[in-house]
Amino acid sequence: MTIAILSALPEEQGGLVKILEQREQFQYAGRTFWRGNRHGQKIILGLSGIGKVAAATTATILLERLGAQRIVFTGVAGGMGEGVQVGDIVVAQQFLQHDLDASPIFPRWEVPGYGCTQFTCDPTLTTLLFEAANAYLAQTKTNNLDLQKHDAVLMQSARVHQGLIISGDRFINTLTESITLHSILAAAGYQALAVEMEGAAVAQVCNDFAKPFAAVRIISDRADDNAHIDFPHFIQQVVRPYADHIIADFLQRQS
Numbered sequence: 001m002t003i004a005i006l007s008a009l010p011e012e013q014g015g016l017v018k019i020l021e022q023r024e025q026f027q028y029a030g031r032t033f034w035r036g037n038r039h040g041q042k043i044i045l046g047l048s049g050i051g052k053v054a055a056a057t058t059a060t061i062l063l064e065r066l067g068a069q070r071i072v073f074t075g076v077a078g079g080m081g082e083g084v085q086v087g088d089i090v091v092a093q094q095f096l097q098h099d100l101d102a103s104p105i106f107p108r109w110e111v112p113g114y115g116c117t118q119f120t121c122d123p124t125l126t127t128l129l130f131e132a133a134n135a136y137l138a139q140t141k142t143n144n145l146d147l148q149k150h151d152a153v154l155m156q157s158a159r160v161h162q163g164l165i166i167s168g169d170r171f172i173n174t175l176t177e178s179i180t181l182h183s184i185l186a187a188a189g190y191q192a193l194a195v196e197m198e199g200a201a202v203a204q205v206c207n208d209f210a211k212p213f214a215a216v217r218i219i220s221d222r223a224d225d226n227a228h229i230d231f232p233h234f235i236q237q238v239v240r241p242y243a244d245h246i247i248a249d250f251l252q253r254q255s
């Protein structure tokens, strides 16, 4: 049973390539992939690039061309919910496309033809990701040597959340937009914890092919006026050990 680990950017994938045995790199449709083994399990690592279409194409390649039977996404996101801070981890339970609006033909956020606004993540994979994320934070709080001082302080209060992640083809870079988006969704009963640009697309593709999907997102910024500064700092300086530890632990738990 092959599992695919997908990220948008190489930094989000961290050093996962190195944990693969008998690994080979290849390109397909302009994307970079690695194939290898870990704990006797076949693994494909993929990089989609940014945005819903790029993510959907890559997810389709993974399932239809490369034989992946499950997809797990790992990457960063902007924090939205109250108390979802930079350095926290969000394990997705559902995904919604916040920029999908075919109203008045369909209700806002409903995916035309699907009769739903959200796609639910696979509960088994999600539980394992949640356990791996908690184990990583517990470990980091006692040994944060591989982080800069500033980030080590941040890690001390980091938490793991589970819930709704929203996706759209927009980098949310103002507090006004973030608050507006969060409160419009909240008024309709959706409590968005984080925003990113790929997850809901991958969730929809996995739904189409009836394949399990799960996702973990590390909060790189608060989707506010500082997001364009916090995001690149986090991507360059902080995210790498998250992916390495959480995904390696997750793979061990589910093998």
Ligand code: ADE
Binding pocket: 076, 077, 078, 170, 171, 172, 173, 195, 196, 197, 220, 221, 222, 223, 224, 227, 231
């Ligand atoms: N991914 C990380 N931060 C983000 C933001 N602020 N908006 C959209 N996607 C993101």
